[in-house]
Structure formats: C-alpha cells, structure tokens
Amino acid sequence: MGAPGSGKGTQSQRLVERYGIPQISTGDLLRGALARGTEYGRRAKAAMDAGALVADEIVLGIIRERLAERDAAQGFVLDGFPRNLAQAEALGAMLAAIRAPLDAVIQFEVDYAEIIRRISGRRSCQQCGRVFNVRAAATPPHCDQCGDKPVLVQRADDEESTVKRRLDVYDRETRPLAQYYASKGLLRRIDADGSVAEVTGRLVAALLPLETPRAERAHQTGS
Numbered sequence: 001m002g003a004p005g006s007g008k009g010t011q012s013q014r015l016v017e018r019y020g021i022p023q024i025s026t027g028d029l030l031r032g033a034l035a036r037g038t039e040y041g042r043r044a045k046a047a048m049d050a051g052a053l054v055a056d057e058i059v060l061g062i063i064r065e066r067l068a069e070r071d072a073a074q075g076f077v078l079d080g081f082p083r084n085l086a087q088a089e090a091l092g093a094m095l096a097a098i099r100a101p102l103d104a105v106i107q108f109e110v111d112y113a114e115i116i117r118r119i120s121g122r123r124s125c126q127q128c129g130r131v132f133n134v135r136a137a138a139t140p141p142h143c144d145q146c147g148d149k150p151v152l153v154q155r156a157d158d159e160e161s162t163v164k165r166r167l168d169v170y171d172r173e174t175r176p177l178a179q180y181y182a183s184k185g186l187l188r189r190i191d192a193d194g195s196v197a198e199v200t201g202r203l204v205a206a207l208l209p210l211e212t213p214r215a216e217r218a219h220q221t222g223s
C-alpha cells in the first residue's frame with residue numbers, strides 16, 4: 001500500500017523479477033477479465049457501462065480466479081487492492097478460504113509535497129504520447145520523434161488539484177489499513193523517497209525474513 005505516485009507499481013515489478021511470482025494489479029485484472037469475457041468480467045462490464053463502481057465481490061471473484069492460475073502457486077504480489085477496510089476484511093476471508101494468507105503488507109511512506117511536485121510536472125507529447133517531466137528536465141523538453149518544440153499536454157489525472165484529491169482519499173480510506181495490518185503483525189513500513197534502486201533495496205531488506213519457507217519460520221518462532 002502507498003499513496004498514488006509512491007512507486008508501488010514499479011517496485012512490484014522488481015519483486016516479480018526477484019521472486020518469479022506474478023504482480024496482481026486489480027486494474028489490469030479487470031481489463032483482462034473484460035477482454036476474456038469471464039462471468040465476473042461480464043458483470044464488471046455491466047457495472048462500468050452503467051457508470052457504477054465495480055462491486056468488491058466482483059473484484060474479489062476476479063482476484064480469486066487469478067490466484068487459481070498455476071503461476072500464482074508460489075506466491076503473488078497484490079498491487080492496488082485492498083483500498084479500504086471493508087475490502088481488506090473481505091480479502092482476508094477469501095484468502096483464508098483458499099489457504100493463501102498474506103505474508104506481509106508493505107506500506108510505502110512518501111513525502112506528499114514531493115509526490116505533488118513529481119506528478120503535477122508530468123506532461124505528454126500531444127503527437128506521440130511520450131511522457132516528460134517539466135520539473136525534472138534541466139533543458140526544455142526535446143521529443144526525438146517530434147523535434148525541439150513538442151506540444152505538451154497534461155492529463156486531468158495529473159493536475160495538482162486532482163493529485164491532492166487522490167491523496168486525501170488515500171489518507172481517509174486506505175491509510176487506516178496500516179493500523180489494521182499492524183494489529184495482525186503483517187505491516188512493514190519502508191521509506192519510499194529516493195531512487196528506484198534505493199527503494200528496491202529497502203523493500204528487499206523488509207521482505208528478507210520471509211524468504212525462509214513458512215513452515216520453517218513457524219518452527220523457528222515455536223508457533
């Protein structure tokens with residue numbers, strides 16, 4: 001878990017490479033289920049066509065179907081779910097039913113001012129879609145495809161007011177999950193400010209105790 005722009009998606013990908021387990025991102029899963037036309041996919045599509053949020057029950061059904069696939073047998077990284085307490089409790093019940101409980105919940109701690117600065121600086125080339133950051137670039141952006149003066153546009157999602165609103169939603173609905181998972185002994189907090197490599201180092205260090213198989217860990221702690 002982490003605020004929008006905290007780098008969860010990128011770091012999840014590093015875990016995929018390190019452990020050879022799939023990243024399960026609910027956004028991608030929903031799109032996949034829609035494309036394959038599964039039962040849950042059809043129900044999700046009906047909700048989205050009606051302009052409604054996809055019910056938690058449908059999202060959980062899609063996650064459950066995904067976890068039954070062979071590549072998830074050794075583990076998985078869940079990215080972007082749960083986002084609130086009701087979802088966390090429903091997820092816990094579902095994972096208990098399929099005997100695949102969470103081993104850890106990582107909370108990415110980031111400086112919000114830095115997130116706002118980073119995201120609100122994103123622009124894309126109107127011609128080719130290449131993404132630039134007007135805060136990071138020392139020189140005016142140059143698009144290899146479109147030349148020295150690309151026409152840069154900002155996605156509505158990246159506008160400062162939108163970023164602030166998304167951070168507020170995270171604080172109100174998702175952040176409280178830290179307490180919930182801490183009480184279950186699952187929470188690991190990491191400082192997610194820094195380069196991708198630095199954050200990966202902290203993430204791997206936080207997960208290192210889990211590299212011992214679960215049966216052995218239970219033996220070591222005498223539980």
Ligand SMILES: [Zn+2]
Pocket residue numbers: 125126127128129130143144145146147150
């Ligand atoms: Zn371009």
